[in-house]
Amino acid sequence: xxxxxxxxxxxxxxxxxxxxxxxxxxxxxxxxxxxxxxxxxxxxxxxxxxxxxxxxxxxxxxxxxxxxxxxxxxxxxxxxxxxxxxxxxxxxxxxxxxxxxxxxxxxxxxxxxxxxxxxxxxxxxxxxxxxxxxxxxxxxxxxxxxxxxxxxxxxxxxxxxxxxxxxxxxxxxxxxxxxxxxxxxxxxxxxxxxxxxxxxxxxxxxxxxxxxxxxxxxxxxxxxxxxxxxxxxxxxxxxxxxxxxxxxxxxxxxxxxxxxxxxxxxxxxxxxxxxxxxxxxxxxxxxxxxxxxxxxxxxxxxxxxxxxxxxxxxxxxxxxxxxxxxxxxxxxxxxxxxxxxxxxxxxxxxxxxxxxxxxxxxxxxxxxxxxxxxxxxxxxxxxxxxxxxxxxxxxxxxxxxxxxxxxxxxxxxxxxxxxxxxxxxxxxxxxxxxxxxxxxxxxxxxxxxxxxxxxxxxxxxxxxxxxxxxxxxxxxxxxxxxxxxxxxxxxxxxxxxxxxx
Amino acid sequence: xxxxxxxxxxxxxxxxxxxxxxxxxxxxxxxxxxxxxxxxxxxxxxxxxxxxxxxxxxxxxxxxxxxxxxxxxxxxxxxxxxxxxxxxxxxxxxxxxxxxxxxxxxxxxxxxxxxxxxxxxxxxxxxxxxxxxxxxxxxxxxxxxxxxxxxxxxxxxxxxxxxxxxxxxxxxxxxxxxxxxxxxxxxxxxxxxxxxxxxxxxxxxxxxxxxxxxxxxxxxxxxxxxxxxxxxxxxxxxxxxxxxxxxxxxxxxxxxxxxxxxxxxxxxxxxxxxxxxxxxxxxxxxxxxxxxxxxxxxxxxxxxxxxxxxxxxxxxxxxxxxxxxx
Numbered sequence: 001x002x003x004x005x006x007x008x009x010x011x012x013x014x015x016x017x018x019x020x021x022x023x024x025x026x027x028x029x030x031x032x033x034x035x036x037x038x039x040x041x042x043x044x045x046x047x048x049x050x051x052x053x054x055x056x057x058x059x060x061x062x063x064x065x066x067x068x069x070x071x072x073x074x075x076x077x078x079x080x081x082x083x084x085x086x087x088x089x090x091x092x093x094x095x096x097x098x099x100x101x102x103x104x105x106x107x108x109x110x111x112x113x114x115x116x117x118x119x120x121x122x123x124x125x126x127x128x129x130x131x132x133x134x135x136x137x138x139x140x141x142x143x144x145x146x147x148x149x150x151x152x153x154x155x156x157x158x159x160x161x162x163x164x165x166x167x168x169x170x171x172x173x174x175x176x177x178x179x180x181x182x183x184x185x186x187x188x189x190x191x192x193x194x195x196x197x198x199x200x201x202x203x204x205x206x207x208x209x210x211x212x213x214x215x216x217x218x219x220x221x222x223x224x225x226x227x228x229x230x231x232x233x234x235x236x237x238x239x240x241x242x243x244x245x246x247x248x249x250x251x252x253x254x255x256x257x258x259x260x261x262x263x264x265x266x267x268x269x270x271x272x273x274x275x276x277x278x279x280x281x282x283x284x285x286x287x288x289x290x291x292x293x294x295x296x297x298x299x300x301x302x303x304x305x306x307x308x309x310x311x312x313x314x315x316x317x318x319x320x321x322x323x324x325x326x327x328x329x330x331x332x333x334x335x336x337x338x339x340x341x342x343x344x345x346x347x348x349x350x351x352x353x354x355x356x357x358x359x360x361x362x363x364x365x366x367x368x369x370x371x372x373x374x375x376x377x378x379x380x381x382x383x384x385x386x387x388x389x390x391x392x393x394x395x396x397x398x399x400x401x402x403x404x405x406x407x408x409x410x411x412x413x414x415x416x417x418x419x420x421x422x423x424x425x426x427x428x429x430x431x432x433x434x435x436x437x438x439x440x441x442x443x444x445x446x447x448x449x450x451x452x453x454x455x456x457x458x459x460x461x462x463x464x465x466x467x468x469x470x471x472x473x474x475x476x477x478x479x480x481x482x483x484x485x486x487x488x489x490x491x492x493x494x495x496x497x498x499x500x501x
Numbered sequence: 502x503x504x505x506x507x508x509x510x511x512x513x514x515x516x517x518x519x520x521x522x523x524x525x526x527x528x529x530x531x532x533x534x535x536x537x538x539x540x541x542x543x544x545x546x547x548x549x550x551x552x553x554x555x556x557x558x559x560x561x562x563x564x565x566x567x568x569x570x571x572x573x574x575x576x577x578x579x580x581x582x583x584x585x586x587x588x589x590x591x592x593x594x595x596x597x598x599x600x601x602x603x604x605x606x607x608x609x610x611x612x613x614x615x616x617x618x619x620x621x622x623x624x625x626x627x628x629x630x631x632x633x634x635x636x637x638x639x640x641x642x643x644x645x646x647x648x649x650x651x652x653x654x655x656x657x658x659x660x661x662x663x664x665x666x667x668x669x670x671x672x673x674x675x676x677x678x679x680x681x682x683x684x685x686x687x688x689x690x691x692x693x694x695x696x697x698x699x700x701x702x703x704x705x706x707x708x709x710x711x712x713x714x715x716x717x718x719x720x721x722x723x724x725x726x727x728x729x730x731x732x733x734x735x736x737x738x739x740x741x742x743x744x745x746x747x748x749x750x751x752x753x754x755x756x757x758x759x760x761x762x763x764x765x766x767x768x769x770x771x772x773x774x775x776x777x778x779x780x781x782x783x784x785x786x787x788x789x790x791x792x793x794x795x796x797x798x799x800x801x802x803x804x805x806x807x808x809x810x811x812x813x814x815x816x817x818x819x820x821x822x823x824x825x826x827x
Contacts, residue, residue: 307697
């Protein structure tokens with residue numbers, strides 16, 4: 001392997017409003033290597049990549065490309081150097097062909113018109129060179145997500161990119177599509193294209209990467225060569241000894257002796273996003289669901305609650321089978337706080353009062369068909385007091401509030417009800433620390449009142465801090481239960497990554 | 502006490518401005534009771550229609566078919582009355598049948614839109630053509646007159662249409678403002694996914710909205726047929742323009758989730774005043790369309806400007822500056 005360094009970021013510092021996010025970070029990529037970048041949520045991976053690609057400016061440090069220091073202030077600068085970024089949200093245009101996508105914005109011309117022949121010929125040549133399973137004339141709208149990603153990669157290669165940055169490229173791919181992508185990545189390596197590979201999935205990193213840089217709390221934790229990439233060691237490096245033993249990162253799990261409230265048996269959908277999942281939740285228990293993104297936790301919860309369909313299996317609440325529609329589940333005592341707050345959580349144009357009331361018109365007083373404005377408003381004001389929404393203006397449109405307050409409104413409409421089970425999916429994503437603590441307090445309070453709280457979260461610290469018992473899902477199945485003894489972030493991450501004793 | 506914003510005050514201001522301008526320009530003819538009665542009379546058909554179609558607008562949907570459905574329902578009503586020899590029984594049956602046709606049309610729209618996920622624009626664009634086609638077949642493209650019985654002709658005489666408009670608007674206002682169903686309409690229009698998670702059936706609400714739109718359109722058809730004492734295939738054609746215009750001028754967001762019945766009725770009255778003003782000032786009717794179009798653009802532009810954060814910032818700055826000077 002060539003040892004020449006193609007990209008080097010030296011002594012990078014960056015802070016956001018006084019909070020240091022990157023401190024003295026060093027990162028280098030050699031020519032023709034697949035270099036993985038790992039770290040927990042908030043370790044600084046995406047900030048580092050955004051600095052390298054010119055999206056953010058750095059506070060201090062320097063970036064070197066092929067031995068020369070460079071100043072990048074936009075993605076266009078970076079593209080000129082020969083770096084292409086394959087984002088999670090693909091930027092290909094479905095109505096166009098592969099060739100049209102590859103040459104979008106810089107089509108070859110002949111007499112001022114687009115030279116389609118040349119465009120197709122050049123694209124075919126590229127496809128052949130790298131052995132992609134594509135045709136230049138394929139319509140992108142007919143391609144699956146995996147092939148669309150290849151179009152995106154092809155677009156990068158057509159600009160003579162020497163370095164490709166891939167951010168969680170397999171997050172939305174099927175197993176087969178991922179396999180095909182790995183093959184392509186290996187071919188690219190043979191052609192001396194360098195790749196920065198960002199992933200949470202240890203097995204992929206182990207399989208593909210020549211080296212691995214681990215970030216932890218905005219600092220370099222380690223650079224490991226391929227033969228040093230040992231899963232357990234990587235996890236320990238990511239989480240860090242001091243963090244793992246500090247308060248909030250390890251907690252004694254317990255089994256709740258109360259009666260079973262929710263009993264799920266053999267739950268499966270028809271495309272294997274969750275398979276034969278069985279679990280029980282007891283009265284007053286906070287049951288945490290851990291696992292990597294894409295493990296099937298969200299899909300499972302949506303199906304139990306009844307927004308999505310499942311194929312087989314049963315879910316019973318106090319011995320009565322659910323009817324698997326949102327309306328009937330709410331009547332039975334369910335509440336559901338969805339993962340995607342902005343798109344699924346609240347009605348942005350409506351006020352706090354009306355958002356809170358939305359699930360509660362069965363309990364708000366009414367005379368005939370006419371609901372009592374006063375009772376509706378009183379409920380909104382009660383919710384504002386109970387969950388501390390600020391500012392406490394009950395008429396403010398929820399769309400104009402901060403993320404933390406929006407989430408409190410979403411919670412508010414459920415806690416006005418006589419709940420038996422509350423499912424919360426990523427309840428604190430993008431929320432400030434103060435509001436987080438308040439949300440945890442609300443969840444703990446509900447559990448004390450006997451409500452079953454099901455917590456799905458990718459934030460390991462949150463999972464361990466809030467849960468009484470933890471189930472870990474992987475590839476659609478529950479593979480590990482922590483119901484006694486001390487559990488640490490490493491243990492959850494190891495289970496989610498498939499390292500089981 | 503809530504502070505009134507520019508947005509809330511703009512409607513009364515515009516209404517007063519219209520009155521003042523027309524009073525000054527045509528003092529004797531405009532302010533007469535008969536003229537004002539005529540304005541409301543001419544507004545009543547699309548006032549009735551927009552009272553129902555507002556449900557569709559609030560969902561972010563659109564119903565382009567209401568103009569030709571108005572025609573089809575007028576034809577249904579008149580043909581039934583004629584079939585029963587202009588008897589009062591015929592009138593009763595005709596009204597019932599016509600309302601049924603309106604509800605059925607709405608049901609078809611709602612079911613197609615929710616089952617096949619076809620955009621409302623396309624579905625109602627197609628049914629607009631179909632309804633007109635059906636009217637053509639039924640009338641054989643001829644004018645069918647219907648000047649009897651009084652039970653029918655009285656529907657179109659003042660003040661009956663105005664009273665019907667007020668009743669339709671009041672019921673619509675009550676449902677949207679006072680009932681849980683009304684709240685659900687705003688919720689589905691504002692964020693259908695969040696509404697579904699909150700246990701609201703988006704399908705049911707959508708079908709209901711198109712049925713209400715069909716129902717008020719049928720009432721509009723009956724009133725229009727009675728006013729003109731005749732009907733033909735082209736009766737009501739272009740009325741969808743007036744209804745959409747009333748909604749837009751009245752501050753209804755065609756993206757859904759925003760708008761009120763009083764706003765929509767305000768929009769309808771403004772259209773009536775505009776039309777009346779143009780007539781009183783002897784502007785040839787060939788030029789009316791041009792004026793109407795410009796008014797729509799002005800209304801939409803004014804609305805967009807008020808929502809623009811840059812414009813609001815500019816207003817706030819001016820306010821501060823003025824406070825400093827004072």
